[in-house]
Amino acid sequence: MGELDSTLGAVLIAGLLAAVLHGLTILQTFLYTQTSGSDGPLMRCLVLFLWSVDTLHTALISHTLYFYLVTNFGHIGVLAAPTWSIIVAIYLTSLTGIIVRIFLAYRLFLLCGRYRPRLRVALPAIVMIPTMITFLTGLIFASKAFIVRLFARLDTFSVYLYITFSAAALADTLIAVSLCVLLYRSRTGIEQTDSLLTTLIVMTINTGLLTSIFALLCLITYSIWPLKFIYVGMYFSLNKLYVNSLLGSLNARKILQAKQERSTHDHRRSVRSTRFEVVSEPASYLSPAESITMSGVAQKESFASTSNTLHQNHVPDQT
Structure with a gap:
């Protein structure tokens, strides 16, 4: 029973959490469509694309659950090999992660302003280094996993997975800390302005550091239980946290504008x-x-x- 708790049980709980997060994605996407009148077609297409990717990601998780819990119910041996839907989900998470991080790096570029030209170039460039590393190593790991098709043999190239999780946590932490510092240094002493900046800082911490924590949890759980599905369950949530992080920042504009108007x-x-x-x-x-x-x-x-x-x-x- 303990073996099933850490394998099928972990996948089931991860699937339920992913379904909840996807529901949040749908809600935030709907809210965005109601408040995106000033956004251009490129931004709207980006949101639609990320919603589509997250929906496909949810479908892959559903297939994984059905494969292990229904199609192969009672066949413990099937747990030795990852199904194709798990591996494809890695590709999607890598794609979503790099898109969201590029978007946030661009915001760093804008926040630096023309009065800090060196920082304006250097800071996004520093963020993009771990961003590209986690994207490439994620693709390499998924491609090799397609060839090996056994969980027990993933440790032969597990270095890619360690690098992926570590670089993801580093990139998300850099983005969150950089945004907080830039926003804090933009304080003017005017109560209305500082109140809005404080709200932005809290939102940045809540969204940016949350993805960092989950990436670290993936790293820790894989290091301790490489043959369990606990790290797989953690990884299922990352894609949806990335999408909700971007959508949350976009939807917050309407709230901040209303607060500014008041x-x-x-x-x-x-x-x-x-x-x-x-x-x-x-x-x-x-x-x-x-x-x-x-x-x-x-x-x-x-x-x-x-x-x-x-x-x-x-x-x-x-x-």
């Missing part, structure tokens, strides 16, 4: 209230006209500074 509305009300107070009780060292003029100029400059800062640090729309 802050702007409150700011305008504050400006009108301040002007009324100045007119009612002008300072002793200024005439009423001077008080109104200086208050209006100060509030106008503050509002313009807030709007410009939010425009520079807002999550950039993709075209």
